[in-house]
Amino acid sequence: MNLVTDTTAWLADPRHWQGSSGIPIRLLEHIALSGVSLLIAAIIALPVGLWIGHTGRGATLAVNLANLGRALPSLAVIGLIVPVTAAIDPQLGFKVYPTVIALVVLAAPPLLVNAYAGVSGVDRDLVEAARAMGMRERQILWGVEIPVALPVIAAGVRSAAVQIVATATLGAIFGGGGLGRYLVEGIAQNDDGKIFGGVVLIAVLALSTELVFSIIQRRLTSAGLRREGAGADAKVLPVLEGPDATPA
Amino acid sequence: MIRWDWIADHLDDLAGRAGQHLYLAAIAVTVGFVISFALAIVSIRQRRLYAPISSVSGILYTVPSLALFAALVPITGLSVLTAEVPLTIYTILIYVRNIVAGFDSVPADVLEAADGMGYRSFERLLRVEIPLAIPLIVAGIRLASVSTIGLVTVSGILGDRFGGLGFFIFEGYRRSFPTEIFAGALPSVLLAVAVDLVLVAAQRRLTPWTRPPRLERVQAAA
Numbered sequence: 470m471n472l473v474t475d476t477t478a479w480l481a482d483p484r485h486w487q488g489s490s491g492i493p494i495r496l497l498e499h500i501a502l503s504g505v506s507l508l509i510a511a512i513i514a515l516p517v518g519l520w521i522g523h524t525g526r527g528a529t530l531a532v533n534l535a536n537l538g539r540a541l542p543s544l545a546v547i548g549l550i551v552p553v554t555a556a557i558d559p560q561l562g563f564k565v566y567p568t569v570i571a572l573v574v575l576a577a578p579p580l581l582v583n584a585y586a587g588v589s590g591v592d593r594d595l596v597e598a599a600r601a602m603g604m605r606e607r608q609i610l611w612g613v614e615i616p617v618a619l620p621v622i623a624a625g626v627r628s629a630a631v632q633i634v635a636t637a638t639l640g641a642i643f644g645g646g647g648l649g650r651y652l653v654e655g656i657a658q659n660d661d662g663k664i665f666g667g668v669v670l671i672a673v674l675a676l677s678t679e680l681v682f683s684i685i686q687r688r689l690t691s692a693g694l695r696r697e698g699a700g701a702d703a704k705v706l707p708v709l710e711g712p713d714a715t716p717a
Numbered sequence: 718m719i720r721w722d723w724i725a726d727h728l729d730d731l732a733g734r735a736g737q738h739l740y741l742a743a744i745a746v747t748v749g750f751v752i753s754f755a756l757a758i759v760s761i762r763q764r765r766l767y768a769p770i771s772s773v774s775g776i777l778y779t780v781p782s783l784a785l786f787a788a789l790v791p792i793t794g795l796s797v798l799t800a801e802v803p804l805t806i807y808t809i810l811i812y813v814r815n816i817v818a819g820f821d822s823v824p825a826d827v828l829e830a831a832d833g834m835g836y837r838s839f840e841r842l843l844r845v846e847i848p849l850a851i852p853l854i855v856a857g858i859r860l861a862s863v864s865t866i867g868l869v870t871v872s873g874i875l876g877d878r879f880g881g882l883g884f885f886i887f888e889g890y891r892r893s894f895p896t897e898i899f900a901g902a903l904p905s906v907l908l909a910v911a912v913d914l915v916l917v918a919a920q921r922r923l924t925p926w927t928r929p930p931r932l933e934r935v936q937a938a939a
Contacts, residue, residue, distance in 0.1 A: 472791050542867025542909055548886045548902025552895035556718045635781035642783070642874065643890055652787040656874060661791035668780075668788040675779045 472665060479662030480669070490650070492670065498646035499674065502565075503633045506572035510629060514577040515622070518584025522618070523610050531585060535578035543636045547571040547643065568640035575636055576629035583625025587618030620690045627682035634678045638671055648674065720896040727900070731882070735904060738881025741872065742865045744801055749808030749861060756809070757816035758842075767817065774810035782807065782871045790875070800872040800879050807868060808861040815857025819850030852927055855920040859913055866909040870901070882908070 479485060486492050521531050550567040558566065591614045599613045615622075641649025651667025654660070724731070760767035777785075785803035793799045823846050831845045847854075873880020873887040880887060885901025888894075921928060 475791075540863045540867075540909060540913065542864075542870055542905055544870045544883060544886060545867065545902040545905040548870075548889075548898045549906070551890075551902075552718055552899045555895045631779055635779065638781040638783045639871065642887065649781075649783060652783055653874070656787055656790055664787045664790055668784045671784045672780050675781065676776070679779055 472661060475662035476665040476669065479660075479666040485666070495646060495648050495650060496670070496674070499634070499637055499648045502568065502640065502645070502647055503572070503630070503637045503678075506569050506633050506637070507576060507626075507630055509569070510573045510576035510580055510633075511626065513573070514580035515584050518581040518622075518625075519588055519610065519615070521581075522585040522588025523606070523614060525589065528585065528589070531581060535582045538574065538578035541575065543571060543575055544639050544642070546574055547639060551643065564644045565640075567643060568637065568645050572633050572636055576633050579625045579628040579632070581625075583628075584618075584622050587621030587625075588614045590621065591617045616691055617694070620686060620694065623682075623686035623689045627679070627686055630682050631675065631679050634675055718895070719899055723896050724900050731885075731900065731904060734880075734882050734884055734901075735908060738866065738869050738883075738905070738908060741800060741804070741869045741879070741881055742862065745804035745808055745865050746858070746862050748801070749805045749865075750812055750858065752805070753809050753812030753816060757813050757820070760813070760817055761820050770813060771810070774806070774813065777806055778810045782868045783874060786872055786874055795876050795878070799875055800869075804865050804868055804872070808865055811861045811864065812857050815853050815860070816850065819853030819857075820846055822853060823849045851924050852920065855916065855923065859916045859920075862912050862916060863909045866905065866912060870905050881905075 484491075488494070517531070521527050547567045550570050554566040554570070588610075595613060595617065596609060599609045604612060637647050638649035638652070640647055641653045648667055648671045651663050651670070655662075655664035655667055756770055760770055782803055785806070786799065789799040789802055793802070827845065827849065828841070831841045836845065869881045870883030870886060871880075873883035877884060877888075882901045882905045885897045886905075887901075889897030889899075889901060
């Protein structure tokens with residue numbers, strides 16, 4: 470098996486673990502790009518989703534927008550943003566910005582829909598009881614609705630994170646960093662070891678992301694919910710029948 | 718920011734690439750459907766098989782398309798297979814889930830009634846189960862088509878012979894020419910939306926019973 474030896478040789482070569490295009494740096498770039506995008510998307514989408522879930526206002530509009538966002542082809546979204554950012558900043562406008570903006574746009578729908586669906590799915594009796602006990606709206610949201618909805622919200626974060634990590638690979642097409650560089654360079658240089666080494670690294674990162682976030686999701690489920698078995702397997706709520714998101 | 722004259726000069730190229738885009742997507746959507754339909758039928762008859770089928774395709778689904786395209790380059794070279802195999806794989810998870818959900822949505826008493834009327838197993842599948850499963854199956858075709866159209870763009874990484882409209886995104890980047898990137902990106906999005914709308918209309922046509930009855934018809938009946 471030529472491919473296996475090529476790949477192991479490429480991965481085992483100490484030169485590929487050093488310097489600015491070495492595996493540790495590319496991995497860090499990938500994680501940093503994904504982390505920043507997830508953070509920005511969460512800061513924008515989660516409060517909106519929670520507010521819609523709490524008040525019930527604008528739910529149809531939000532779900533429809535999120536549905537539309539889910540159908541957007543990720544590479545094309547980056548392509549649509551490039552002309553705008555390139556006009557503003559000819560240097561970085563081709564590289565980092567379009568990818569970050571596209572990642573935020575693509576991560577927002579699962580975050581928003583799950584925050585909304587989680588909060589609006591909280592048992593109304595529970596909310597009424599909290600209100601009758603004299604809790605203020607803010608206290609109801611933070612003390613009752615969010616804790617109960619947390620597994621569903623966390624499922625949205627997981628889905629967004631997995632999609633971001635996958636889509637961040639595409640940033641390499643536009644000269645950005647991250648593990649995708651190995652694929653783009655490997656194909657251009659006709660280097661099978663590099664291609665497959667990159668594929669292995671990306672697959673491991675994508676699956677680890679899924680694993681880490683599902684552990685976090687389980688941890689965030691309160692003990693009472695876990696006993697009932699309600700939160701443990703909370704899924705991203707499908708807007709249409711189908712997987713959580715379109716592949717990147 | 719955008720040089721509209723360049724776009725006007727290249728309308729022929731754009732149309733040609735849009736055709737290629739649809740062609741590359743259509744192969745995957747069709748082949749994927751045939752494979753998935755068989756897998757779905759098998760998993761309905763043998764429930765034990767559904768979990769492994771769905772988890773294997775679920776794992777493949779988290780792998781980014783760029784990586785899957787790249788992974789096939791050392792094996793199949795820069796051929797049509799390199800583009801079509803990943804595209805087809807991605808459709809399978811969407812399809813299998815939706816087709817199985819479609820068959821699950823057929824009420825048990827309807828199946829019993831069909832059995833009571835003497836339908837044979839194959840006849841029941843063809844005349845009762847498939848028609849009732851159509852709404853969810855078509856929902857799966859919609860999702861698969863839209864996501865495949867998005868992914869065809871990425872196949873442009875395999876060279877000038879692939880990518881459909883995505884070709885312009887790659888070439889535009891190589892030439893640092895934002896207009897060309899835009900000229901590839903916008904039509905890809907529009908194509909996905911247009912195909913989705915066509916399939917919604919087709920679904921309405923295929924399943925007239927899911928439409929709410931028109932008022933005048935109800936009144937005429939009464």
